Structure formats: C-alpha cells, structure tokens
Amino acid sequence: MSSLKVHNSYSKKKEEFASIIPNHVGMYVCGPTVSGESHLGHARPFITFDVIYRYLKHLNYKVRYVRNITDAGHFEEEGRAAEDKISKKAVLEKLEPMELVQKYTNLFHWAMKQFNNLDPSIEPTATGHIVEQINMIEKIIADGYAYVVNGSVYFDVKKYAGKYPYGKLSGRVLDDLLETTRDLEGQDEKHNKQDFALWKAAPPEHIMRWKSPWGEGFPGWHIECSAMSTKYLGEQFDIHGGGMDLMFPHHESEIAQSTICNKHVPARYWLHNNMITINGRKMGKSYNNVIRLTELFSGNHELLTQAYSPMTIRFFILQTHYRSTLDFSNEALQAAEKGLKRLWEAYEELQKLEFDAYKERNEELEKTFYKLCGEFDEFMNDDFNTAKVLANMFTLVSNINSLKSGNLEKTTLSADCYAYVKKQFKAYVEDILGLQDENEDKRGRLNGVLDLLIDLRKEAKSKKDYVTSDKIRNQLNRLGILMKDEKDGNISYSFEK
RNA sequence: GGUUCCGUGGCCGAGUGGCUAGGCAGAGCUCUGCAAAAGCUUCUACAGCAGUUCGAAUCUGCUCGGAACCUCCA
Structure with missing residues (x-):
C-alpha cells in the first residue's frame, strides 16, 4: 500500500x-x-x-x-x-x-x-x-x-x-x-x-x-x-x-x-x-453573494430553487478535490443530491447482500472489485482525493445493483470478496467520508407500517387487483415514498427528499 | 499595478506526456400488468494560436477570457 x-x-x-x-x-x-x-x-x-x-x-x-x-x-x-x-x-x-x-x-x-x-x-x-x-x-x-x-x-x-x-x-x-x-x-x-x-x-x-x-x-x-x-x-x-x-x-x-x-x-x-464560488466568484460578505447554511437547508433564498440537505452539501464538496474551486449552482447541487441518493441506496443494498456458495467463479469480476476498493486507499493517500474515491464507488454501484438484480451472478464471488467490499465501503462511506443516512429519523416505526403496506400490495398484485395495488403505491408516492417492484417479486421503497 | 492560479463535453467536476474518471441531464434498449428503480448502450470534451515530442487536455511561448490574494474574509 x-x-x-x-x-x-x-x-x-x-x-x-x-x-x-x-x-x-x-x-x-x-x-x-x-x-x-x-x-x-x-x-x-x-x-x-x-x-x-x-x-x-x-x-x-x-x-x-x-x-x-x-x-x-x-x-x-x-x-x-x-x-x-x-x-x-x-x-x-x-x-x-x-x-x-x-x-x-x-x-x-x-x-x-x-x-x-x-x-x-x-x-x-x-x-x-x-x-x-x-x-x-x-x-x-x-x-x-x-x-x-x-x-x-x-x-x-x-x-x-x-x-x-x-x-x-x-x-x-x-x-x-x-x-x-x-x-x-x-x-x-x-x-x-x-x-x-x-x-x-x-x-x-x-x-x-x-x-x-x-x-x-x-x-x-x-x-x-x-x-x-x-x-x-x-x-x-x-x-x-x-x-x-x-x-x-x-x-x-x-x-x-x-x-x-x-x-x-x-x-x-x-x-x-480552495474557495466555493458562485457564478465564478468567491462567496463572501463583501461580494454580497452569500448563502447562509440555514438558508441552504431551508431553501429560503432567492438564488435557491429548492432546499438542500446537509449530506447533499457534504457530498457535493467531496466530489471535487479540496484544492480546486467549486462552483455553486442549483443544477450542480441537484446532481449531487441524486448521485448521493443512488450511492446510498446501493450501499445499503450491498450491506444486505449475502454470500452464496460458488457455482462458477468469476475471477475477472472479483479482480475488479478488489481493484476498485483497494484504490480507495491509494486515492486518499494522494492528497486526499475524495473525488476519485467517489468515482470508483459509482462504478461499484453499478456492479452492486447488477448483483442485486441478477444481471451479475452472486454465486460467482467468494465470501472473502464480499467481506472485503463491504468492509471497504463501510469504512469509506461512513467512517472516512462521513456520510450518513438522512432518512434514519423517518425510518424506525415507519418501517413496520410500510412492511404492512407492502404485504397488502403484494396480495393485491397476486390477485391481479391492480386498482388496490396502484392505490397503495400512488398514495404513498404522493407522500414522497417510492415503492419499487423488484425483479424477484419483492417490493422495496425509498424516500424522496 | 504586483503576485499566484485557472479555462475540460448541456451542467458539476477527476485527470500532469500515450491506456481519453465519475455524477447529473438527454437519447435508445432490456426488465415490468402499468410505473418507478435498476442494468446495458449512446452522446465524448479538453479556450485559441504556435512550438517541443514518435505521441499533449497534460510540457514551452504567445493571445483571449476568468478568478484569488495584496483589506476583514473559509
């Protein structure tokens, strides 16, 4: 190393x-x-x-x-x-x-x-x-x-x-x-x-x-x-x-x-x-272009089209090297918000992935996983290049999602490989980059309620009662909770911002 | 005016001589009761000019444009 x-x-x-x-x-x-x-x-x-x-x-x-x-x-x-x-x-x-x-x-x-x-x-x-x-x-x-x-x-x-x-x-x-x-x-x-x-x-x-x-x-x-x-x-x-x-x-x-x-x-x-700029100009009191953190979190500022969460801002900042200027814009923040969501969901998915005994070993894939995760260390050692760490993570996100959906066979990876990828991800996502679940507070007892609704929806679907199943999904959607039918028949959900 | 830095695809941004990150947006396809999500594919750029080199976004020079510091400033 x-x-x-x-x-x-x-x-x-x-x-x-x-x-x-x-x-x-x-x-x-x-x-x-x-x-x-x-x-x-x-x-x-x-x-x-x-x-x-x-x-x-x-x-x-x-x-x-x-x-x-x-x-x-x-x-x-x-x-x-x-x-x-x-x-x-x-x-x-x-x-x-x-x-x-x-x-x-x-x-x-x-x-x-x-x-x-x-x-x-x-x-x-x-x-x-x-x-x-x-x-x-x-x-x-x-x-x-x-x-x-x-x-x-x-x-x-x-x-x-x-x-x-x-x-x-x-x-x-x-x-x-x-x-x-x-x-x-x-x-x-x-x-x-x-x-x-x-x-x-x-x-x-x-x-x-x-x-x-x-x-x-x-x-x-x-x-x-x-x-x-x-x-x-x-x-x-x-x-x-x-x-x-x-x-x-x-x-x-x-x-x-x-x-x-x-x-x-x-x-x-x-x-x-380096500085955060806005329209290419340093954000500062003397330039009259500051957006306070409270304004950012609430969306209450004329330059903001929406609120941005603290984690979105953290992720936004980590996506660029610390010695480069970083230009603020709504577009850039929105991109960060979506990217972070995708990363976090894949990360949660990864932690749930279980090792299945080999059927056929895919050495190429294992090597890719080892390489991409191993490089996290290299990149951080090179003057804390969080941008590159995140880039690798997103490549891994695709792979993780493929494992989940079955595009890639879970049975082709070793237990060691699973363990290593999980360990590296946890260390980097949570301990080093310091990202955290923003929906934690919304989870908890809501989980139980959602599990119930998922059951009801599954039942309705199996009876081809799409009126009911759609009603459950659409109503939840209006509340900012997305239900997603998985390939394997399971239903998962995620919270919109 | 002095010093320093930067100019990458629609947007944000990695990247210091060859292998052309990544995110978001757009397009197509697959999966699906429909959706969503996801996957795959696609779009492929390095301000301009000249030079060095077998080869430059990456080195040198010039031009244009922008910024920071020289004052409190993250």
Missing part, C-alpha cells in the same frame, strides 16, 4: 507525510468567527478537514484536532446598529458581546452536527486565552520584534524579514507589499505599512476590552492562533489547515509570531482548501 502524501502550501510541493511523533498527529484548523452566521463557503474547510481528521484516524494515528473559535475582536453583530455599542445604555439594552458570541457559536455547532462533522479534540476560544496571547506578545517585544505605540503593539515585519523568510507561504515579496498596501486604520502608528497589530488599544466605545501591560485593549487578529496552537499542540506541530484566503496575511503572520517565540515555523504541513 502507498503512503500518505499531502500538498504542502509552504513548500508548494506534494510531500510524504511523516508525523513529528510517531503515530501521533497534531492538527490545527482556523475556526469560525462567531459574529455572524456561517455560509456555504465556511462549510468547505470544516468538511474538508473533518475528512482529513477521519482519514488520519483511519490510518491509526492518534490525532489531536484543535479548531479555535474566534470570539474576540472588533465585534458587532451583522446589521445591528452601531449605537448599540455606546455604553450609556442600560445593561440589558446594550449589545452584550458574550450573548452574541454564544448565539453564533451554538448555531455553528448545530451546523457542524448537521454535516456529521466530528467534534475537534479541543475547541479553544480567543477570549479564554487572553493571558497566553499577552504572554506571547511580551516575548516578541522582549526579543525586539515588536514595538508599543499609544497602547497598541505592532509586529516589526521589516526587521523580521531581514532575518527570516517572510512571505514564503503566501509568495509575497516585502518590497511589493510596500508599494501596494492600502491605507488602513492606525496606519500612522506603524513604523512600516506592512507591520501588523499584536494588540490594539481599545477606543472608549469598544465593547470588548481587557487589561494588558499596555493599557486596555484587545488582541490583534493573528495572535490567538499562534498562542492557542502553541499551548495545545506545542512549538511545532504537524498540520495547519484553513482556507486559501487565510494564507495572507493571517497564516503568514502566524508564522512570523511563532517563529520569534518558538524559533520554529509552527507547522510542518500547511494545507489550504
């Missing part, structure tokens, strides 16, 4: 993966900013790295997966009037940052559950690690790579770049940045335009503030990740993940901060997922 290779954004090459401590992996992924609702674009990294997390576990690594919650900064709820922040109002009338943060954190967790993402091992919050951040900043100041101006602290990028390869991750050249950086708030305080804030002094109306050696303020935008990843994963860890749009300045700054404090680039492998 091949070994795991990952595309490292830091070296811009595909590299053999080797963990620092054998059998253990430390992985840090930039989490959500909980000042608003997550949208479709946000779903991508969390699903991507969930699959990576699952796959590493499948490879028997003990993984510590850390994903932060950014709940500190310049907070203001989307659309909420800025006056809320003025402190003269009564406590209950004021925007309470923690309330806002709680609301969106809960919503985020709800969405992650919907997607069947596993919980990270540790989900630290920025507000819970102010002390660690302050300590780190002090260290950077002591080392001479940061300076204090009016209660704010800035990182001295120019000095850093003199000694370390600043811009390596994002392919940035310091001199170019000098030319192009636009005017930003607090620019006049910085020694150089490319410097970034480690700590910002809080103006009086700012609602989030903490005491620090430099006065009341709040942490800069990048220091939380450096502080929390160091705390929970160590000075150097294996994988750092996030969206490509975070490479600069966020991850570049993280590297600079950690390099000064810990004398290391924090992570060995930097993995970045």
